Amino acid sequence: GAVVSQHPSRVICKSGTSVKIECRSLDFQATTMFWYRQFPKQSLMLMATSNEGSKATYEQGVEKDKFLINHASLTLSTLTVTSAHPEDSSFYICSAGGRRLNTEAFFGQGTRLTVV
Amino acid sequence: KNEVEQSPQNLTAQEGEFITINCSYSVGISALHWLQQHPGGGIVSLFMLSSGKKKHGRLIATINIQEKHSSLHITASHPRDSAVYICALQRAGGGADGLTFGKGTHLIIQP
Numbered sequence: 294g295a296v297v298s299q300h301p302s303r304v305i306c307k308s309g310t311s312v313k314i315e316c317r318s319l320d321f322q323a324t325t326m327f328w329y330r331q332f333p334k335q336s337l338m339l340m341a342t343s344n345e346g347s348k349a350t351y352e353q354g355v356e357k358d359k360f361l362i363n364h365a366s367l368t369l370s371t372l373t374v375t376s377a378h379p380e381d382s383s384f385y386i387c388s389a390g391g392r393r394l395n396t397e398a399f400f401g402q403g404t405r406l407t408v409v
Numbered sequence: 410k411n412e413v414e415q416s417p418q419n420l421t422a423q424e425g426e427f428i429t430i431n432c433s434y435s436v437g438i439s440a441l442h443w444l445q446q447h448p449g450g451g452i453v454s455l456f457m458l459s460s461g462k463k464k465h466g467r468l469i470a471t472i473n474i475q476e477k478h479s480s481l482h483i484t485a486s487h488p489r490d491s492a493v494y495i496c497a498l499q500r501a502g503g504g505a506d507g508l509t510f511g512k513g514t515h516l517i518i519q520p
Contacts, residue, residue: 327507331450337495339507384450388508398442398497398508400452 296320297389299401306377306408314372314404316387322367323389328360331384340385343370377408412436415496415511423519428483430514432496435477440499442508443470443481445492452495455481486518 296319306312316326326343341362342350349362359381361373374381386403413434422428432441443455456463456470458479463470467486472479483490493515497508 329507329510336512337497337508337510339509342507386450386452388452397454397457398444399454400444403450403452405450 297323297387297399297401299387299404301404302402303405304407306406308378308408309376311373311375312377312406314374314385314387314406316370316372316389316401318368318389318399321389323370324367326364326370326387326389328362328370328372329386329388331386337386340372343372343387345370374406377406379408382406382408411511412509413496413498413511415494415514417514418512419515419517421517421519422486424487426486426518428486428490428516428518430481430494430496430516432479432481432511433477434479434496434498436498436509437501438474438498439501441472441479442497442499443479444495444497444510446495446513447492455494457499483516488518488520491517 298317298319300315304312324345328340329337330340331337339352340355343362343364345364345367351357359375364370384403384405387401388398416431440457440459442457445453445455458470458472467484469482493513495513496511499508
């Protein structure tokens, strides 16, 4: 099946710094990718929909200036957590597929972010 | 009330047992996904269903659109099946294209 690669898998950063997470579709073109966040013992929550060549669509309550999404090509979407705070520590995961491809959803490996 | 409810939240069983995980939802959907999340966090898609039943190896997924209910079954369970199983909805119509997730069922299969 299709492969989505996410990098890095784990990152520790200091408060106030920015962290970039990459999500690549390796064997298909993804005009749309999704970014999710999962806090411990909670369900995954959609943060934003990343659209190639246009602005991302953010879910209610997600700050677009804090979580910058860039989808400059059909195979790469990036999520940058700007001015990170300890409360941003979470598991971030991207996916592609689903309705837009009329296929199952394919997930990246996820990124565990710890802000100290 | 959550749009998607899974039961049970936690399940511990012995190797070889037949496992059933249930998912009920309250919104219109175009498809329902069953996902497997491993302890490290990685997620694997098991099934995408819009009607009927699908089978892959020891895994079987069914959905009843009228009753807004889906089940995931594992036959001849094995310790390597231990994971969190998540039901996720692909909503019908407009709105977010991303999935809406249940809280997951934490399954432990003991040898």
